Amino acid sequence: MTDTLRDPATSSDIRRYQHFIDGKPGSGSGEVIARYSPVSGQVVAEYAAGTEADIDAAVLAARNAFNSGVWSDLPGLARGRALNRLASVLRNHVDELIALDAAEVGTPQRVARGPVEAGIGQIDFAASLASTLHGEIHTNLGPDFTGLLVREPLGVVGLIVPWNFPTLILCQKLGYALAAGCTAVVKPSEFTSGSAVRVAELALEAGIPEGVVNVVTGYGNPVGQRLAEHPDVDLVSFTGSTATGQRVLESSKSNLKRVSLELGGKAAQIVFADADLDDAVEGVLFAAIHNQGECCVAGARLLVEDSVADEFLDRLAKRAGDLRLGGPDDEADLGALIHPDHMRKVLDYINVGVQEGASIRAGGGQLDHPEYAQGCFVQPTILDNVTPTDRVFQEEIFGPVVTVTRFSGADEAIELANVVEYGLGNTVWTKNIDKALTVTRRLHSGTVWVNTTIDGSPQLTFGGYKASGYGREMGKAGFEEYTQIKTIQIRTGTRVGKFGLLS
Numbered sequence: 001m002t003d004t005l006r007d008p009a010t011s012s013d014i015r016r017y018q019h020f021i022d023g024k025p026g027s028g029s030g031e032v033i034a035r036y037s038p039v040s041g042q043v044v045a046e047y048a049a050g051t052e053a054d055i056d057a058a059v060l061a062a063r064n065a066f067n068s069g070v071w072s073d074l075p076g077l078a079r080g081r082a083l084n085r086l087a088s089v090l091r092n093h094v095d096e097l098i099a100l101d102a103a104e105v106g107t108p109q110r111v112a113r114g115p116v117e118a119g120i121g122q123i124d125f126a127a128s129l130a131s132t133l134h135g136e137i138h139t140n141l142g143p144d145f146t147g148l149l150v151r152e153p154l155g156v157v158g159l160i161v162p163w164n165f166p167t168l169i170l171c172q173k174l175g176y177a178l179a180a181g182c183t184a185v186v187k188p189s190e191f192t193s194g195s196a197v198r199v200a201e202l203a204l205e206a207g208i209p210e211g212v213v214n215v216v217t218g219y220g221n222p223v224g225q226r227l228a229e230h231p232d233v234d235l236v237s238f239t240g241s242t243a244t245g246q247r248v249l250e251s252s253k254s255n256l257k258r259v260s261l262e263l264g265g266k267a268a269q270i271v272f273a274d275a276d277l278d279d280a281v282e283g284v285l286f287a288a289i290h291n292q293g294e295c296c297v298a299g300a301r302l303l304v305e306d307s308v309a310d311e312f313l314d315r316l317a318k319r320a321g322d323l324r325l326g327g328p329d330d331e332a333d334l335g336a337l338i339h340p341d342h343m344r345k346v347l348d349y350i351n352v353g354v355q356e357g358a359s360i361r362a363g364g365g366q367l368d369h370p371e372y373a374q375g376c377f378v379q380p381t382i383l384d385n386v387t388p389t390d391r392v393f394q395e396e397i398f399g400p401v402v403t404v405t406r407f408s409g410a411d412e413a414i415e416l417a418n419v420v421e422y423g424l425g426n427t428v429w430t431k432n433i434d435k436a437l438t439v440t441r442r443l444h445s446g447t448v449w450v451n452t453t454i455d456g457s458p459q460l461t462f463g464g465y466k467a468s469g470y471g472r473e474m475g476k477a478g479f480e481e482y483t484q485i486k487t488i489q490i491r492t493g494t495r496v497g498k499f500g501l502l503s
Helices: 052-068 076-092 094-105 109-132 166-180 194-205 220-229 242-254 277-293 306-321 340-355 410-418 433-442 475-480
Strands: 002-007 012-017 019-021 024-026 032-036 043-048 136-138 145-153 156-160 183-187 213-215 235-239 258-262 268-271 301-305 359-362 381-384 401-407 425-429 447-450 483-491
Touching: 012 194, 019 052, 019 194, 043 094, 043 194, 052 156, 052 183, 052 213, 052 220, 076 094, 076 109, 076 166, 076 194, 094 109, 094 166, 094 194, 109 166, 109 277, 109 475, 156 166, 156 220, 166 183, 166 194, 166 235, 166 475, 183 220, 194 213, 220 235, 220 242, 235 242, 242 258, 268 277, 268 410, 277 306, 277 401, 277 425, 301 306, 301 410, 306 359, 306 381, 306 401, 340 359, 340 381, 340 401, 401 410, 410 433, 425 433, 433 447
Parallel strands: 012 043, 156 183, 156 235, 183 213, 235 258, 268 301, 268 425, 301 401, 381 401, 425 447
Antiparallel strands: 002 012, 019 024, 019 213, 032 043, 136 145, 145 483, 359 381
């Protein structure tokens, strides 16, 4: 449950959240986590600090709801109607959800709006899939033999949601899990738990039964770890860093549960000389700084063809210098990084890049914002002359930093794009359709954009290659992640004497 109280010392609103288990709020141990705004440094929210016992209670509620059939046994059309109601209720609260995410993430509301609205769109599309869950019948196996392949909901799923796009990533997991007939336990980030609790509350308001959507707030250890290892959870869907994803995978061995991992990225933006450079400048910059660069598919590596590199970088640096940084209520292009430790990590990477030989083409340091003295603001930064062996080329920075490496032809560009351990997304900028199709087929990533970037639709499946994880979200494949197939084999007629047994 959510309460909003005003702190007399700061005159700011502090939202206080409890867990949401079996349709009811609960404070668990009574311990709380304070969320300090990365923009102002003031407390903007408090969340219940969950325990293993809280996860156990939430999993039990989800299991009871699943076993009762109150959700999983509904006809697909009925589940779809309930999800449509949920999408409608979320739209009625869209400004509230935007404000929550903006305040807790530290991003301007104008930046948070698109992802929140896209998340609600995920619920809409998932609703349309609920009635498509069907199997196959095989009638050509012989005159007396029929085979059925029945697709069923998987069961209780654990959804571990990161802090960068809280509502969007929750919805692109939860919507499909519910459409398939599963019940869920959600573990949001300890930095951005508000919207998850509100979505669970609003799901109940939309008529989704108690126990189907449960939320436990708290730290990765013990809450996330217990959810990953819990013997009565059938699947864990995790979005976050590759290192944490490996720990989730290790914890899942208790019951050999399924794991879907959407992990880190180091996307390349390949700009060919024949690209529309006006579009490419805007797209490259957007991909590098969207949500402060705290985005798994951020276009963090700019690969630009030699013949246009200097012109392109001059234009890119000028546009970067025009960007506005600010708080949730400002008309800004990007906000503050999630917390001070992360800001220091990003600044350290910039220093490492310079030590390795890179030159700073734009930005390069912390911004002392005139209105927010405690803000975790880092200037949009362009590091030029970066080589493939540099750490800033290979490692995920997760901030508004783009590295620049030049290439002389398509083969070299492809080799540079593929040389990192990640494979989540890449972008190609060219007006030559033959080149676009050839290059996209040779890039080792789950998504490739051409003349657009960080774009998408719920129908289009998303996921990674290599160290960026496995499993898929969104689209039909994302829906089927939450199902399993049962084979039913039927013989007709009498079987007496046909098994070779003694009578």
